[in-house]
Amino acid sequence: MSNLAVYCMTLLVTLSPPDPAKHRPPPGWHETLEQRVERYQGIAADVAAVARTRVEAAVLLGVAWHESGFARDVDLGPCYQGPGFKGRCDGGRAVGMWQIQEANREKRDLWRQNRREAAREAWRRILMSRASCAKNVPDEVLALYASGNCSSRHGRVAARSLDHAIRRALLVRHDDVRHDDDARGAAR
Numbered sequence: 001m002s003n004l005a006v007y008c009m010t011l012l013v014t015l016s017p018p019d020p021a022k023h024r025p026p027p028g029w030h031e032t033l034e035q036r037v038e039r040y041q042g043i044a045a046d047v048a049a050v051a052r053t054r055v056e057a058a059v060l061l062g063v064a065w066h067e068s069g070f071a072r073d074v075d076l077g078p079c080y081q082g083p084g085f086k087g088r089c090d091g092g093r094a095v096g097m098w099q100i101q102e103a104n105r106e107k108r109d110l111w112r113q114n115r116r117e118a119a120r121e122a123w124r125r126i127l128m129s130r131a132s133c134a135k136n137v138p139d140e141v142l143a144l145y146a147s148g149n150c151s152s153r154h155g156r157v158a159a160r161s162l163d164h165a166i167r168r169a170l171l172v173r174h175d176d177v178r179h180d181d182d183a184r185g186a187a188r
Contacts, residue, residue: 001045008044008057014172015065026080029073039072043097046116050123055170059126060098060119062169063145066162067099074099077112098122101148129159139163 001009012018018036025031031039043064051057068074075097079089094101095111096118102108111118129144136143136150140159147155 001041002048004051004054004057005041005044005048007054008047008051008061009040011058011061011169011172012040012044012070015061015169016070023071025071026073026082026085029071029080031072036072039075040070043070043075043115047119049116050119056123058169058172059166060123062166063122063126063142063162064097065169066165067094068097070097075115096122098125100125133159 016023018033018040020031020033020036047057047060047064051060064070073080074089077095079092079095081088081092089095089099090101095108096115098118098121100108100111100118100121102111107121111121125145126142129146129150130141132144133141133150136156136159140156140163142162143150143152143155143159146158146162149155
């Protein structure tokens with residue numbers, strides 16, 4: 001595991017500890033601690049392959065945490081829409097941990113099936129939102145990402161919530177979690 005991937009793993013286990021008792025998965029999506037740690041390792045590797053710096057990794061994982069909580073069904077798809085979980089993933093319109101909405105079915109399928117490509121697209125959209133909404137106050141520059149519009153009240157509120165999650169991720173230090181050789185120690 002690269003240093004950036006280890007840092008990503010630290011972010012994952014700090015933002016959403018993998019202890020199954022702390023998660024309420026939808027029916028059919030339960031995972032053991034070992035399965036969750038293994039999935040988190042895959043997420044860490046994919047984000048580390050896309051991000052060039054710890055800041056970029058923290059932004060990507062902060063957004064993913066806010067959008068999906070790293071839920072297994074949202075990550076692996078399809079997002080569960082049954083009783084008690086209705087409306088998730090924007091009613092099934094959004095895919096992947098970054099909850100990307102796209103009309104083009106081929107692109108949507110790619111991002112549902114390929115986490116690394118979804119992270120790339122999320123990063124592209126984050127940068128596009130920052131540029132498009134540059135006139136917004138700093139904690140509202142992700143309004144386009146959050147709602148598709150830089151100026152709507154809903155978009156600005158959603159952007160502030162995203163910004164809060166990113167700031168939380170940016171506070172995580174690499175040494176906040178102990179990592180054993182196989183990363184299972186970090187998950188406990």
